[in-house]
Amino acid sequence: MSKSLKRVIAALADNGLDITPLELGPETRTAQQAADAAGCALDQIAKSVIFAGQISGSSILFITAGGNQVDTDKASAVAGEPLGKADAALIRAQTGFAIGGVAPVGHLNPIQAFFDPRLAEFPVIYAAAGTPRHIFPIDPITLKEISGAQPADFTP
Numbered sequence: 001m002s003k004s005l006k007r008v009i010a011a012l013a014d015n016g017l018d019i020t021p022l023e024l025g026p027e028t029r030t031a032q033q034a035a036d037a038a039g040c041a042l043d044q045i046a047k048s049v050i051f052a053g054q055i056s057g058s059s060i061l062f063i064t065a066g067g068n069q070v071d072t073d074k075a076s077a078v079a080g081e082p083l084g085k086a087d088a089a090l091i092r093a094q095t096g097f098a099i100g101g102v103a104p105v106g107h108l109n110p111i112q113a114f115f116d117p118r119l120a121e122f123p124v125i126y127a128a129a130g131t132p133r134h135i136f137p138i139d140p141i142t143l144k145e146i147s148g149a150q151p152a153d154f155t156p
Contacts, residue, residue, distance in 0.1 A: 004097050004106075004130030011106035012136065015146040021129035021136040029100040029132045031066030038126050038135060042066040045135075046119055046127040046143060048102040050091050050111075051075060051083035059086055059094040063104050063127075063147060064116040068155040075154040078114055100132040104147045115149035 005021065012019045024037040031045040038045070045066030050059050060079050062070045076083045088099055096108035104113070104127050119125050119140040126135040127143060144151065 002131055004101060004103075005134055006130075007096065007106040008103045008130040008134075008136070011103075011146070012138075015105075015142075017138070017142070017146075019136050019138060021134040022126075024133050024135060026133065028135070034126065034128075034135055035066055040124075040126060041122070043068070043118055044122050044125045046104060046125045046140075048104050048128060050086045050094065050102065051079070052086040052090055053079060054082040054084050056081060059090060059111055061104065061111045061113040061147075061149070062116070062154055063113060063119070063143070063149050064155060065118040068116055068118060070154055071156045074156075075114075078152040078154050079112070097128075097130055098132070101128050101130055101134070103128045103130045104143060104149070106130060113147050113149035114152040114154060115144045115147070116155060117151050117153070118155070120144070120151075 043065040049062045
């Protein structure tokens with residue numbers, strides 16, 4: 001079991017959750033691939049999208065529904081500073097995860113996070129569990145709470 005997957009399982013357990021991540025096929029790097037493998041709607045996949053603050057230099061996490069995109073202008077307004085693309089090195093340093101497997105919990109460092117209200121429309125959503133092949137099912141309100149994310153309008 002990878003260190004990243006172990007870290008996500010530990011973060012869930014630290015929050016009193018007994019959730020076993022699901023191992024999917026090798027091609028689940030996209031939200032659509034994950035939804036197909038999980039047998040759920042695209043918007044039930046909680047994508048973890050990370051931007052870099054152009055003033056603070058900090059990473060900012062946007063947890064969004066699989067079919068939604070993050071509008072950079074709206075996200076910048078929510079974050080209170082201009083945002084730019086976070087490269088793989090910044091994402092790995094901030095979260096400890098590689099692109100394609102960034103989980104919304106279990107990060108190496110604290111991160112400011114925002115939550116797409118669309119996710120709250122489902123009884124269960126699925127989020128990356130630290131690898132491109134693992135996801136975990138969770139109640140969206142519980143995910144919002146344990147990730148420390150604030151609900152915000154940052155989609156087109």
